Amino acid sequence: MPKLSAHDRTAPTPPTVARQLVHKHHAAEVLLTGWRRLGQDRFVVSARWPGNHGFYAVRHSRHDPLLLSETVRQSFPLLAHEAYDVPFGHHLVWETYAWRLDPLALRADGSDAEVELRVRAREVGRRRGGVALLSLAYDVVREGIPLAAASSRFTIQAPAVYRRLRGTRADQAAIRPIPAPPAVPAASVGREDPCDVVLAPADTGERWQLRVDTGHRVLFDHPVDHVPGMLLLEAARQAARAARGRPAGCVTAMDTRFHRYAELDAPTWIEARRTGADAAGRTRLAVTGRQGDHTVYSCAVTLDETKPGPR
Incomplete structure (x- = not known):
């Protein structure tokens, strides 16, 4: 699978990660642009916030705070698949998510904003040779300026386990x-x-x-x-x-x-x-x-x- 795909906005934009890696159908909703490993269970994920967004829209000259949450959420499948070899088709089940940000760092001027997520895995749970749980901590910076801190924990379920868990609702x-x-x-x-x-x-x-x-x-x-x-x-x-x-x-x-x-x-x-x-x-x-x-x-x-x- 290719690492990068073109963002399908009408205006040309730099590439983003492949939409499959962040569990998105519409490539225009992909916010992440890349990732790299810093060390054992430590990563940097890069993202680009559009100058405006149809749903997470700029209001009062500020980017939408929940754009941060969608950016963090997209990093879950990216790191699960790319850094921890979780197979496609497995389900990521959100358990907890906490964040806080500096609203002054949300300033918007109509241009895209470059955002960097510095990620540390605080807990990596394994079962039968695969990763079954990840607890991640984030320091988020925007163009070098501290923007937010976040943490999240989610479990990873194989398709057969998920079907048993969900029953007929699967x-x-x-x-x-x-x-x-x-x-x-x-x-x-x-x-x-x-x-x-x-x-x-x-x-x-x-x-x-x-x-x-x-x-x-x-x-x-x-x-x-x-x-x-x-x-x-x-x-x-x-x-x-x-x-x-x-x-x-x-x-x-x-x-x-x-x-x-x-x-x-x-x-x-x-x-x-x-x-x-x-x-x-x-x-x-x-x-x-x-x-x-x-x-x-x-x-x-x-x-x-x-x-x-x-x-």
């Missing part, structure tokens, strides 16, 4: 996702396009139904048998903004635990409540997603409510 063709309910107003969660809103009204101002649009080009880049983790992070961001009435609020940190799969054929209910403030005075909220009697994920969100600058 058959994507048999799943009937529930229809997406009408969205809350896009402006209330900091969105311009209603198609990008992932919350629907519920019975209180701090509770919403998750809107799952399996036709969304970015959040559902390819078919999956469960609600993607990036959609759940976007729901946490939108819930924090809606709960505080701060649609322009900038998320500066998240600490997320994925407890179980969020299924496509059952409603997921999102709740948000304020829990305090961090040392800088930024609001902290607890966001949870539930299906039936089960919590599917929980996320501590830090929201900078400072009035942003010009768009």
